[in-house]
Amino acid sequence: MTTRSANSSTAPIKRPRTIQIDSNGRLRHFIAIEGLSKSILTEILDTAESFVSVTAQNVKKVPLLRGRTICNLFFEPSTRTRTTFELAAKRLSADVLNINISASSSSKGETLLDMLRNLEAMHTDMFVVRHSSSGAAQFIASKVAPHISVINAGDGSHEHPTQAMLDMFTIRQHKPDFSSLRVAIVGDLMHSRVARSQIHALNTLGVGELRVVAPRTLIPVGMERLGVQIYQNLEQGIRDVDVIIMLRLQNERMHGAFIPSEQEYFQLYGLTEKRIALAKPDVLVMHPGPINRGVEMDSAVADGEHSVILQQVSNGIAVRMAAMSMTMRSRADAEGEA
Known part of the structure; x- marks a missing residue:
């Protein structure tokens, strides 16, 4: 990369x-x-x-x-x-x-x-x-x-403060105690305004553990100062989490080669049913939209039993x-x- x-x-x-x-x-x-x-x-x-x-x-x-x-x-x-x-x-x-x-x-x-x-x-x-x-x-x-x-x-x-708050609202509907939650935000952290708002909101609401998962090229300098644990391996980053928030690749804001290809990105960071099994059995899968199916996640995940994406909308x-x-x-x- x-x-x-x-x-x-x-x-x-x-x-x-x-x-x-x-x-x-x-x-x-x-x-x-x-x-x-x-x-x-x-x-x-x-x-x-x-x-x-x-x-x-x-x-x-x-x-x-x-x-x-x-x-x-x-x-x-x-x-x-x-x-x-x-x-x-x-x-x-x-x-x-x-x-x-x-x-x-x-x-x-x-x-x-x-x-x-x-x-x-x-x-x-x-x-x-x-x-x-x-x-x-x-x-x-x-x-x-x-x-x-x-x-x-x-x-x-x-x-993007209202997006973050609707995400917090959706989480609270299913899992009201933020202090007991382990949350992973996965994807294009470098260019995502949603991720920044989510991180501030989750920390302010007292989330138990907050992880971010992305390739090194999509992790901003100094992100660790925002009170997050940084992972570059998806399997490790989503293991035993209660909530997975997937982020869209912000191609329109990328000026340079941040990833080799979307296909390789999916191989390393795409959310599949097999990978979801590493998280908690009642994990919530979220995405601020629009979803790039086959890039950030499989359609089976986007439309699956763990998805609350339409509820977010x-x-x-x-x-x-x-x-x-x-x-x-x-x-x-x-x-x-x-």
């Missing part, structure tokens, strides 16, 4: 906690898991739990965000994440704007700040931001008007409803005090 050199882009991006938390200790923006307390993460999970039953109702709506306008600003494509954010907003009775960035005025030379100011003038209350550059959501949150909240729907190789709506309602509640409190 090709040896990579240290790259400054892999260095941790520090996010000031104050921009996410208001003066009352409530969630103001949701930019990153890093820096948030266990009580905030638990509140997100508990709030999501209260929304799960909404999907079973004949009218799948609650009026919490009636009269509010939420704008999806997706600077890179993502069908699953954008769709679940849109559904979450509509189930909270909000109005939703989906901005097609490639066809918007930004492609005609308008600056990002000019775009934000124009959207603010339309009385937008929240921006859900997905961007290929790490730190984009943080930048937008620092520039928006005081009455607007920002939720990070994935920024570069930095974080369903849980994404409730968790994103929770994030939206909590950040907007912070604003409502501020308006009430004013």
Whole structure:
């Protein structure tokens, strides 16, 4: 395998906690898991739990965000994440704007700040931001008007906080005691924003043991400082674990030969039914999607008895409803005090 050199882009991006938390200790923006307390993460999970039953109702709506306008600003494509954010907003009775960035005025030379100011003038209350550059959501949150909240729907190789929280929610549904769990995250750690958010979330929630498994070329420099045990052998890394989280190879972010081929990657790191037998008998198999079948895992595993992948997708709506309602509640409190 090709040896990579240290790259400054892999260095941790520090996010000031104050921009996410208001003066009352409530969630103001949701930019990153890093820096948030266990009580905030638990509140997100508990709030999501209260929304799960909404999907079973004949009218799948609650009026919490009636009269509010939420704008999806997706600077890179993502069908699953954008769709679940849109559904979450509509189930909270909000109005939703989906901005097609490639066809918007930004492609005609308008600056990002000019775009934000124009959207603010339309009385937008929240921006859900997905961007290929790490730190984009943080930048937008620092520039928006005081009455607007920002939720990070994935920024570069930095974080994807709502994905991590829906993963935590799914785990908690099956295995509520995080302190007793042994979890393995397998795959492209170098380029995965999901993995970083998952690591911060699992450690904050007090997971018993956290492992990461990947070829040396896909392990960022300094990852051991995140409180994980690093494995380069898949069989060793998933032995006796309670949860296996598989990651997609982020080919669109790779600039160089990080693996010899997808076929060889599957031979060494693909999850098969034979390999699952090394884990606990009731192991959960997870994947943030989209799955590359035959690269990260067999179809038999993706569709098998241990898989909770579709449950993750369903849980994404409730968790994103929770994030939206909590950040907007912070604003409502501020308006009430004013």
